[in-house]
Amino acid sequence: MITQKLNDQITRIGPNAPAGAVHRHYWQPAALTDELQGDDPMLPVNLLGERLVLVRDASGALVLKTRQASADEAPTHHPAREDIRLVEGGATYPVVEKNGICFAYMGPGEPPAFPNFDCFRAPDSHVFAFKGLWECNWLQALEIGIDPGHASFLHRFLQDEDPEDSYGKQFRDKAANLDMPMTQVLREYPRPDIEVDETPFGLKITALRHMENDLTHVRVTNQIFPSAICIPMSREMIITQWHVPVDDENCYWYTMFTSFDKPVNKELMREQRLKEHRLPDYAPLKNKTNDYHFDPEEQKSLTYTGMGLDINVHDQWAVESMGNIQDRTREHLGRGDAAIVRYRLLLRKAIKAVETGKLDRLPMQDRQQTPQIVGPLSNDAIADSDDWLAASVNADMERRRAAPWDATV
Amino acid sequence: MSQQPSLATPTSEWVKIATVDVLKAPRPVAPVTFQGQKLVLFRDEEGELGLIGRYCPHRGADLCFGRHENNGIRCPFHGWHFDRSGQCTEQPAEPEDSTMYKAIKLPSFTVVEHRGDILAWAGEGTPPALAD
Numbered sequence: 001m002i003t004q005k006l007n008d009q010i011t012r013i014g015p016n017a018p019a020g021a022v023h024r025h026y027w028q029p030a031a032l033t034d035e036l037q038g039d040d041p042m043l044p045v046n047l048l049g050e051r052l053v054l055v056r057d058a059s060g061a062l063v064l065k066t067r068q069a070s071a072d073e074a075p076t077h078h079p080a081r082e083d084i085r086l087v088e089g090g091a092t093y094p095v096v097e098k099n100g101i102c103f104a105y106m107g108p109g110e111p112p113a114f115p116n117f118d119c120f121r122a123p124d125s126h127v128f129a130f131k132g133l134w135e136c137n138w139l140q141a142l143e144i145g146i147d148p149g150h151a152s153f154l155h156r157f158l159q160d161e162d163p164e165d166s167y168g169k170q171f172r173d174k175a176a177n178l179d180m181p182m183t184q185v186l187r188e189y190p191r192p193d194i195e196v197d198e199t200p201f202g203l204k205i206t207a208l209r210h211m212e213n214d215l216t217h218v219r220v221t222n223q224i225f226p227s228a229i230c231i232p233m234s235r236e237m238i239i240t241q242w243h244v245p246v247d248d249e250n251c252y253w254y255t256m257f258t259s260f261d262k263p264v265n266k267e268l269m270r271e272q273r274l275k276e277h278r279l280p281d282y283a284p285l286k287n288k289t290n291d292y293h294f295d296p297e298e299q300k301s302l303t304y305t306g307m308g309l310d311i312n313v314h315d316q317w318a319v320e321s322m323g324n325i326q327d328r329t330r331e332h333l334g335r336g337d338a339a340i341v342r343y344r345l346l347l348r349k350a351i352k353a354v355e356t357g358k359l360d361r362l363p364m365q366d367r368q369q370t371p372q373i374v375g376p377l378s379n380d381a382i383a384d385s386d387d388w389l390a391a392s393v394n395a396d397m398e399r400r401r402a403a404p405w406d407a408t409v
Numbered sequence: 410m411s412q413q414p415s416l417a418t419p420t421s422e423w424v425k426i427a428t429v430d431v432l433k434a435p436r437p438v439a440p441v442t443f444q445g446q447k448l449v450l451f452r453d454e455e456g457e458l459g460l461i462g463r464y465c466p467h468r469g470a471d472l473c474f475g476r477h478e479n480n481g482i483r484c485p486f487h488g489w490h491f492d493r494s495g496q497c498t499e500q501p502a503e504p505e506d507s508t509m510y511k512a513i514k515l516p517s518f519t520v521v522e523h524r525g526d527i528l529a530w531a532g533e534g535t536p537p538a539l540a541d
Contacts, residue, residue: 140468143468149487149502150486150487150502152488152502153485153486153487153488153501153502154485154486154487190488190501190502191501191502191503191504191505192502193504291474292474294474296434296435296436296477297435299436299476299485300436304476304485305474305485306474307474314485317474318470318485318486321469321470321471321474322464322468322469322470322471323464323469326468326469327464327469330464330466330469331466331467331468331469332466332467332509332513333467333468334467334500334502334503334507334509335503335504335507336487336502336503337468
């Protein structure tokens with residue numbers, strides 16, 4: 001349990017809010033390249049409590065400019081091109097396009113460098129980007145992503161799908177070198193030991209599931225400061241996902257799916273996801289207004305939630321059901337929430353650093369060192385229990401050595 | 410039962426919160442607001458009614474979408490399980506030796522079935538007798 005004052009401090013993201021000031025020191029996903037139409041785009045962007053539009057400036061570079069908006073505009077309002085009016089003398093923010101996502105820097109001073117993460121390093125052919133709206137505060141959206149235990153429950157499948165039909169979906173592959181679907185590993189070993197280590201980019205989170213015959217399933221995921229995670233999706237792909245505040249009570253997830261093997265089948269992955277979302281605001285078709293298509297029969301026999309096979313919907317329900325901003329004065333964190341506790345400490349340290357002007361204490365702000373940050377290691381492996389750390393690293397190295405692009409670390 | 414309770418004192422009378430029909434579905438679980446609190450009403454496998462806090466005390470997920478099993482309600486997020494008194498009985502994602510669940514209890518209210526209605530009582534001690 002935390003105080004209301006602390007909950008406000010770590011969740012609210014307006015320009016004058018402490019966590020908002022931290023976010024403004026980092027590049028933020030603002031739009032998908034897919035959303036840009038033609039040579040002269042004019043795309044409404046609602047980001048960090050500001051009402052903006054993505055345009056090209058006189059030199060042809062993408063920039064975000066402030067647009068006029070009424071106070072009662074919906075959080076994801078998307079005015080038609082002819083209704084957009086720029087604010088004279090309003091803020092202009094720089095934008096950089098990277099493998100399908102337009103990143104904006106809305107903070108003071110020079111923008112930081114980009115780390116050399118796999119999602120930025122891989123060629124465009126090996127990265128697919130998509131986004132979706134969640135109607136809740138960004139922090140609860142992030143916290144589900146640094147909570148390795150929930151997958152054994154929220155995403156439990158009471159029957160296993162054939163992993164051969166799993167392309168582009170989370171948790172449907174076989175687990176590492178074992179002939180067991182990931183869904184079965186998660187179901188049968190629901191009490192992972194969780195280790196959390198601080199890294200130059202945020203946190204490395206290791207979930208250890210101790211299995212029969214002295215084997216351990218090792219799942220390594222990461223928190224990338226301030227609002228992203230990097231997690232394995234299958235043996236072929238990893239997911240790098242930001243939880244970007246629209247305002248205090250809404251956020252977008254932006255995901256870069258990065259392949260270490262074949263080029264990504266973008267048409268298939270886009271089609272899988274467009275079927276579940278409406279345009280132009282990328283709001284999910286299953287949502288709180290229709291109870292996420294909850295089916296009690298399905299909950300009894302097939303899925304833990306009764307909300308279909310798409311694990312994104314399970315996560316969306318979990319985080320939206322907590323309310324617009326989770327009331328953390330009533331929470332009871334356990335040992336399974338170790339990474340959440342560590343992350344909040346990182347965020348509070350960063351808030352303090354910004355407040356006291358000690359910006360060198362923020363992760364990934366050093367312009368020389370940040371481009372040297374590679375990886376992160378993000379994978380599933382099964383190993384002899386006394387050798388799990390080496391096995392996890394070796395499984396990642398093997399995949400990196402075989403990659404058709406330079407994935408060396 | 411139709412008179413307005415005084416706002417100054419908590420209700421010490423039985424209050425109708427639903428009709429028994431809301432629990433007729435194969436999954437007898439329904440959201441209810443009572444005494445200004447959001448609650449979940451359910452019938453357990455012993456046929457008894459429970460009226461307990463709606464939001465999981467772990468991280469606040471909505472128990473109205475909980476799994477109706479093991480004589481109570483189980484949160485789909487991490488499997489925390491609650492009986493009709495609101496007591497947490499299992500935390501299956503926590504380490505085997507954890508006893509944290511013993512200290513976790515949701516608010517709960519006394520609830521009865523009466524002439525096709527479901528009545529709740531928020532007072533202390535022994536509830537008033539119900540008219541036949």
